[in-house]
Amino acid sequence: MRRANLRYKPRMTLPRLTNAQAPLTQEVSVLNERGEGETLSIPAERALTVYVDKTELLTVMTLGTSPELLVLGWLRNQRLVEQLEEVVSITVDWDCGEHGEGAAAVATRGGLRDLEAKTAKKTVTTGCGQGSVYGGLMDALDGVRLDEAAQLKKSDLLGLLDAVRRQETTYKSAGSVHGCALFEGPKLLFFVEDVGRHNAIDTIAGWMWMQGLASANKVLYTTGRLTSEMVMKAAQMGVAVVVSRSGITAMGHEIAQKLGVCAIGRAINSRFVVYSAANRLKFEA
Amino acid sequence: MRRANLRYKPRMTLPRLTNAQAPLTQEVSVLNERGEGETLSIPAERALTVYVDKTELLTVMTLGTSPELLVLGWLRNQRLVEQLEEVVSITVDWDCGEHGEGAAAVATRGGLRDLEAKTAKKTVTTGCGQGSVYGGLMDALDGVRLDEAAQLKKSDLLGLLDAVRRQETTYKSAGSVHGCALFEGPKLLFFVEDVGRHNAIDTIAGWMWMQGLASANKVLYTTGRLTSEMVMKAAQMGVAVVVSRSGITAMGHEIAQKLGVCAIGRAINSRFVVYSAANRLKFEA
Known part of the structure; x- marks a missing residue:
């Protein structure tokens, strides 16, 4: 029955x-x-x-x-x-x-x-490697809804940065590539490097899709700058927290604020700044 | 008469x-x-x-x-x-x-x-900002002939790097941009920054065109990596020496060798490496 x-x-x-x-x-x-x-x-x-x-x-x-x-x-x-x-x-x-x-x-x-x-x-963007965004991407922002509960603890952010530091990389041996990683809290799920940072984030999107992973409470780390397109791609993937070794551009900042993406930049070792949606980062006592 | x-x-x-x-x-x-x-x-x-x-x-x-x-x-x-x-x-x-x-x-x-x-x-490239190269760019390489006599003295290279270091920049105040500069020997002719390094090099190409400048013995400096497209663009502009604060990719290296572009990377203060056409760099006594 x-x-x-x-x-x-x-x-x-x-x-x-x-x-x-x-x-x-x-x-x-x-x-x-x-x-x-x-x-x-x-x-x-x-x-x-x-x-x-x-x-x-x-x-x-x-x-x-x-x-x-x-x-x-x-x-x-x-x-x-x-x-x-x-x-x-x-x-x-x-x-x-x-x-x-x-x-x-x-x-x-x-x-x-x-x-x-x-x-x-066509839009030619600031992206490395995956610079072409076809039209309609901006329109698609209206449909993006990020999990309001998605948060990251500061201790997990520091753990994440430590994991990045310890990762064996093509960058360390040969330079001139960008790295991108997907984390769950401080746990590294997937790491990829490419000559362009947009290739790297696209590869992570492909990996997440194959795994059937929900993206709430996932954190995206990139060595590249947080330009408009990087923040948009993260948000489209449902990722509410992005962390960069580098900084942010004005349009990346505007979009992060609009979508509620917690954009964290200049993140190396134990230092960082939070550009937007600071409520998602939990500074514990 | x-x-x-x-x-x-x-x-x-x-x-x-x-x-x-x-x-x-x-x-x-x-x-x-x-x-x-x-x-x-x-x-x-x-x-x-x-x-x-x-x-x-x-x-x-x-x-x-x-x-x-x-x-x-x-x-x-x-x-x-x-x-x-x-x-x-x-x-x-x-x-x-x-x-x-x-x-x-x-x-x-x-x-x-x-x-x-x-x-x-369309080709989506590793470029920042100006990533889209329309077809035929690779074909165009066959037509590129660089001045065989174009050279740079090591002392001028060091002068160039010093001028870059002293330049007032948006990068110093705000980060997250790439700089690109055109030199004649150690003399800075034009400096521009942009969110993408390809925008920066295109802007220099526009400036050179307006000035009617011959590009023999000009040197192009970029903070970005020497990818295939960066080397190609420099060569198309007739520039035989490119200098980067960053490194080179395999395809950038291959094209530089093929076209006789002297590609100098990892250039900061008094340190650098010469990847190709080393005959163009004059190590004086």
């Missing part, structure tokens, strides 16, 4: 993602200021062209850490895909060109709706 | 540019890590929508230092305008919207050629 209040929800089929790997750094010979030869590591930077159902959509420059999650998160943050089930698979191949160019083939269940309309209006 | 080898070139009419001004910083109230109130400066970030002959082209997020030169340089670096005479005027107005949005009205002599074709293929 089947009870009426027990709903059998068929388990959602997750998109099939490849796990394409490529070296994240390479060694180069340089001269130092005394004219002496040295060997240094520098981060990879690869062109990844995204095809959706065999139609070329765009080319992204990326470090190449998690290209499948990057593409998935990008599709979501651009609101080109609304439901995870729409994506059947994302297949990345790094051996498509003579310079290590890659291709990401996205197969969808029924095509992307309104693709032309959504990609028609 | 007119001599055959004396050509009278009519003096070119320069585009008329407005000189739109807007505050570069604003003060905000923050809490510090002890929960105490403080006042901090943060940099402005404005949406500037570019209209070419009344057709909307794109929206750029910018600090707003030199919006007219930014738009001019952007049009050039995207190869949407080939000759300065094609541009009649650029008129910027910062009072177009309730949040201080701006509009840049570009009037051209005969319209932009191939606008649709040139804006059809």
Whole structure:
């Protein structure tokens, strides 16, 4: 006998993602200021062209850490895909060109709706790596509702900053990349680096989506500045607290205030400033 | 009597540019890590929508230092305008919207050629602020020929770094912006900051164009990383030496080597590394 209040929800089929790997750094010979030869590591930077159902959509420059999650998160943050089930698979191949160019083939269940309309209006933003925001993103802000109860304890913020400091990174070995991390309190859930900070946040969005994670009480950490687009992307992901090693721009500040995003900047070791929604940060005795 | 080898070139009419001004910083109230109130400066970030002959082209997020030169340089670096005479005027107005949005009205002599074709293929890059490179930029590399004789003395490089250090900046007062400067030897010609480093380099391109400056023996300094697009833009401007406070990515390195751009990174005070075309840097006794 089947009870009426027990709903059998068929388990959602997750998109099939490849796990394409490529070296994240390479060694180069340089001269130092005394004219002496040295060997240094520098981060990879690869062109990844995204095809959706065999139609070329765009080319992204990326470090190449998690290209499948990057593409998935990008599709979501651009609101080109609304439901995870729409994506059947994302297949990345790094051996498509003579310079290590890659291709990401996205197969969808029924095509992307309104693709032309959504990609028609371009905004070139302050973003690193994922700078293009298609039109309508600003409009979408009206629909953003963050959990009013989402908070972070100061002790957890300090724990978070300590975890960031201890993380092994491409930045430490090669420089010139941005890092982004998702936390639950002081607990590091996912960490990613990319040549652009927007790639990094998109990759986190892709990861959250695959995990089916609710974003209330998640905290987003970024090494990059809190520009308008960074704050918007966090809010769209439902994240109410963002922490940056760097500062904030006026528009990032305005949007954070408007949406109630607690924006914390200049956060290194035990120092930080709270730019907005300070009620979300709990200064304990 | 007119001599055959004396050509009278009519003096070119320069585009008329407005000189739109807007505050570069604003003060905000923050809490510090002890929960105490403080006042901090943060940099402005404005949406500037570019209209070419009344057709909307794109929206750029910018600090707003030199919006007219930014738009001019952007049009050039995207190869949407080939000759300065094609541009009649650029008129910027910062009072177009309730949040201080701006509009840049570009009037051209005969319209932009191939606008649709040139804006059809998008690349989302690692760039801050000016991230979108339209297709064909990579193709354009084949046409780049840098002056083989262009060199920089180490003493001039150190003088350049000292001038950067002494420069009064929005970065020093408000953080969160990138700076870019054009030098001739150790002499600072033009300095600009923006929320995105690509905006900054585009503004320099616009300034050089208006000045009619030859770019041989010019040096471009940037606080940002030397990604593929930064090196490409410098090379397209004819600049053979680029200096960054930050590092280089693998693709920036590859392109610098291919084009013979002397890429110098990690340059602070008297320290630096030379990544490519080291023959252009003269280590004197």
